[in-house]
Amino acid sequence: MSDRRISGFKPTGPLQLGNYVGAIRPVVEGQDRPTTVFVADLHALTVPHDPRRLRELSLQVAGLLLAAGVDPARAVLYRQSDLPAHAELHYLLECVASYGEAHRMIQFKEKGGGSGTRLSLLTYPVLMAADILLHDIAEVPVGRDQRQHVELTRDLALRFNERHGPVFTVPRATHPAVAARLADLADPTAKMGKTNTSANGVLFLLDPPDVLRRKVMRAVTDMGGEVAYDPDTKPGVSNLLEILAVATGGDPVRIARDYPNYGTLKSGVADAVIALLEPLQRRYYALTEDDIEEALALGAERAAERADATVRRVREAMGLTSGRRAPAGTRATPETAPAPR
């Protein structure tokens, strides 16, 4: 049984605290198990993008993953577009997934719809399934918003295995116990996201300390002045308590008792977030572009081996040539030659 884990990060904007608590930290903390982490740059093409900015953000995301503790000696860290296998398996899985299935995905319903919407936004969950299934993954540490996509991945893996034989490991999603869906500080009903319309409620990992403090001090709170953890009736305050809990390692219900009012709570959150991000920022600014590119190149090499082997198995199971019946005039290479029976 595989105990491999994978997580991906879209370079559509600078990484924010929700990414950190929802996925980066769980990934870093579990690196004693085989771990794959990648910059999901192909996913960033599903919405209007600027090529130069995409290139910069991809490097920044990789650098922040390294600064947050992804260890390239243990984990495989790479850039998705460096491995053609993602695009190939994506297409093959589009021939397993249905239109209805893709259309039902919440993220498409939220972001898509207009006739100018890129077609890739509709099919993007299938690309995500390909990302995961390429690597024999057991567990996908992600924020709660990605749960539906991992469910789709499971459905596709099971359907494929039933139709074509046992090729794929069937993965499951895991979420952190606290802060699986961090909310925007300025709108506690919305998810904190790197592309939210206003940056006021988003704590970016590279925000300077004074900016972090200002955003926290202006966070929207709730009616009544009592500090208590109750996400249904006190979403703003509960979100602040969750941030404090993940930053200090405590429990949000217990932490609430330490703060007599909203003002002291906000100061506590600001201090904790600044202390949490300070070492990460220091490590990030000490990295050079060459350090990052070097780590990505090493990762791509290591990731390609397993990914290419998976694609070969899938091609064969689906009835595509795999070298066994190469057209006349082509020669089998050592990679494509049939294994001895």
Ligand code: AMP
């Ligand atoms: P993305 O920014 O969409 O590329 O997300 C990368 C990872 O961060 C995914 O696992 C998301 O589920 C996770 N994530 C993003 N925003 C949040 C949030 N506000 N709370 C928890 N996890 C999040």
Ligand code: TRP
């Ligand atoms: N779709 C994810 C997001 O928007 C990013 C992602 C792409 C991912 N491929 C993945 C996450 C594979 C985990 C595993 O956040």
